[in-house]
Amino acid sequence: MREFxxxxxxxxxxxxxxxxxxxxxxxxxxxxNLVDLMKAGVERPGLLVDVRDLPLDxxxxxxxxxxxxxxxxxxxxxxxxxxxxxxYPALTxxxxxxxxxxxxxxxxxxxxxxxxTRCGYFADLAKPCNxxxxxxxxxxVTGDHRNHxxxxxxxxxxxxxxxxxxxxxxxxxxxxxxxxxDGPGELPLDAFYLPVGDTPHIETALPAGAVITxxxxxxxxxxxxxxxxxxxxxxSYAFAIGSVATALDVRxxxxxxxxxxxGAVASRPWRxxxxxxxxxxxxxxxxxxxxxxxxxxxxxEPLPGNRYKVTLTRNLVVTELARLAEEATx
Amino acid sequence: MAPPTxxxxxxxxxxxxxxxxxxxRTTLLDALRERLDLTGTKKGCDQGQCGACxxxxxxxxxxxxxxxxxxxxxxxxxxxxxxxxxxxxxxxQQAFLDLDGYQCGYCTPGQICSAVAVIEEHAAxxxxxxxxxxxxxxxxxxxxxxxxxxxxSGNLCRCGAYAQIVRAVARAxxxxxxxxxxxxx
Numbered sequence: 168m169r170e171f172x173x174x175x176x177x178x179x180x181x182x183x184x185x186x187x188x189x190x191x192x193x194x195x196x197x198x199x200n201l202v203d204l205m206k207a208g209v210e211r212p213g214l215l216v217d218v219r220d221l222p223l224d225x226x227x228x229x230x231x232x233x234x235x236x237x238x239x240x241x242x243x244x245x246x247x248x249x250x251x252x253x254x255y256p257a258l259t260x261x262x263x264x265x266x267x268x269x270x271x272x273x274x275x276x277x278x279x280x281x282x283x284t285r286c287g288y289f290a291d292l293a294k295p296c297n298x299x300x301x302x303x304x305x306x307x308v309t310g311d312h313r314n315h316x317x318x319x320x321x322x323x324x325x326x327x328x329x330x331x332x333x334x335x336x337x338x339x340x341x342x343x344x345x346x347x348x349d350g351p352g353e354l355p356l357d358a359f360y361l362p363v364g365d366t367p368h369i370e371t372a373l374p375a376g377a378v379i380t381x382x383x384x385x386x387x388x389x390x391x392x393x394x395x396x397x398x399x400x401x402x403s404y405a406f407a408i409g410s411v412a413t414a415l416d417v418r419x420x421x422x423x424x425x426x427x428x429x430g431a432v433a434s435r436p437w438r439x440x441x442x443x444x445x446x447x448x449x450x451x452x453x454x455x456x457x458x459x460x461x462x463x464x465x466x467x468e469p470l471p472g473n474r475y476k477v478t479l480t481r482n483l484v485v486t487e488l489a490r491l492a493e494e495a496t497x
Numbered sequence: 498m499a500p501p502t503x504x505x506x507x508x509x510x511x512x513x514x515x516x517x518x519x520x521x522r523t524t525l526l527d528a529l530r531e532r533l534d535l536t537g538t539k540k541g542c543d544q545g546q547c548g549a550c551x552x553x554x555x556x557x558x559x560x561x562x563x564x565x566x567x568x569x570x571x572x573x574x575x576x577x578x579x580x581x582x583x584x585x586x587x588x589x590q591q592a593f594l595d596l597d598g599y600q601c602g603y604c605t606p607g608q609i610c611s612a613v614a615v616i617e618e619h620a621a622x623x624x625x626x627x628x629x630x631x632x633x634x635x636x637x638x639x640x641x642x643x644x645x646x647x648x649x650s651g652n653l654c655r656c657g658a659y660a661q662i663v664r665a666v667a668r669a670x671x672x673x674x675x676x677x678x679x680x681x682x
Contacts, residue, residue: 170522172521173500173567199545202563202565203545256632259631270563273560403650
């Protein structure tokens with residue numbers, strides 16, 4: 168591991184200043200991804216700015232009925248929070264489906280958003296990787312891509328985003344807020360993660376030197392009836408091979424609001440707006456759910472080794488929406 | 498000018514203060530084992546995937562292999578050496594002994610530290626991925642074998658002593674609850 172300096176920031180302005188003073192500085196939250204990547208040599212910061220002591224560890228209700236989540240709130244505190252469990256249960260389910268109890272205690276909300284892909288080529292310095300070393304190529308396209316992207320990828324990179332939490336946040340129109348030397352800013356989650364294109368190494372629209380201060384969830388009526396379902400290769404403590412966050416508001420058999428986001432299929436949490444458009448205003452039945460899934464997955468471009476993800480995601484959409492519709496009739 | 502790459506830190510471990518200078522690259526795990534002779538905490542994968550190095554930071558279970566020692570300054574660290582009350586074993590330790598919750602024993606310190614926290618997390622009403630009813634007003638789920646397996650899934654055991662580990666955690670949870678109800682004289 169490269170030697171590095173260490174500074175602990177005590178307020179946001181201090182963190183912005185420390186980050187801005189060194190071009191190779193990185194923010195240290197829980198360290199569950201960054202420290203691991205530093206050991207592997209993938210990340211080589213010259214300075215770590217520890218942000219765990221920033222006063223950003225609160226979760227509070229907003230005036231409009233939404234929720235404001237501080238950047239350094241731990242994944243476990245967010246999962247256990249009564250307001251999340253009541254108003255956004257899919258977010259609690261997504262968080263609890265991720266990692267282990269130990270890692271959820273350490274990991275922060277901002278760090279979860281900014282974690283890197285678990286593509287094996289990205290983590291292996293002996294292999295080419297356009298995300299880690301731009302221009303070197305992507306061995307996954309012709310190599311091991313069983314768990315790689317089927318939506319929105321490019322020939323330059325087919326890696327997936329590993330977060331469960333971000334999938335639920337995408338379904339609920341979360342907004343990421345940040346601070347820079349020039350003042351505060353915000354990005355809806357849809358705009359936070361950038362398309363892959365030919366720059367897979369540039370993952371987010373965060374300005375250089377920005378420090379994430381938190382995530383704001385707007386009030387979402389449908390979110391009170393939401394679920395997160397994750398499929399993985401063992402019962403617990405593994406990354407998804409497919410997942411969906413779903414929320415459904417049905418009145419008199421008609422879909423008033425629906426939220427759908429997919430995990431493990433793209434370089435970012437995949438908000439399924441085409442599927443949502445098919446459903447809103449129509450019936451909440453199995454045919455409609457299947458048509459909605461097909462509308463979204465028509466854009467899928469699977470590789471030979473991950474065609475299963477198209478079927479898997481379709482089945483998840485249909486069964487999860489059916490379950491929410493059934494719960495709505497109780 | 499390049500920033501210094503090491504720092505003098507004071508670590509609070511099991512109620513004692515330890516002052517040492519650490520290279521910033523030093524994990525808490527390596528500081529405990531290589532610098533402070535607290536070798537009860539084990540190094541398994543060193544990648545946050547096995548749980549052998551589980552310790553409590555401010556009472557919360559964490560993996561020491563992904564925790565930089567310099568960043569642990571100011572936090573209360575509890576290792577397996579600090580779990581017992583003097584000569585009296587923690588109920589989790591006693592249950593692992595009584596029910597053979599191990600074979601080779603290498604993962605055991607991490608299993609025990611994790612289980613101590615699992616019982617506290619459950620008592621605090623934290624749900625898990627297998628908890629059916631997440632509503633905050635719902636009754637806390639019983640600490641069933643399914644709940645224990647899910648909550649302990651961050652601790653791997655290569656010997657496969659899981660059946661006895663689940664029993665030991667269940668027994669310990671009962672005993673911890675009993676002790677709260679009827680303090681032993």
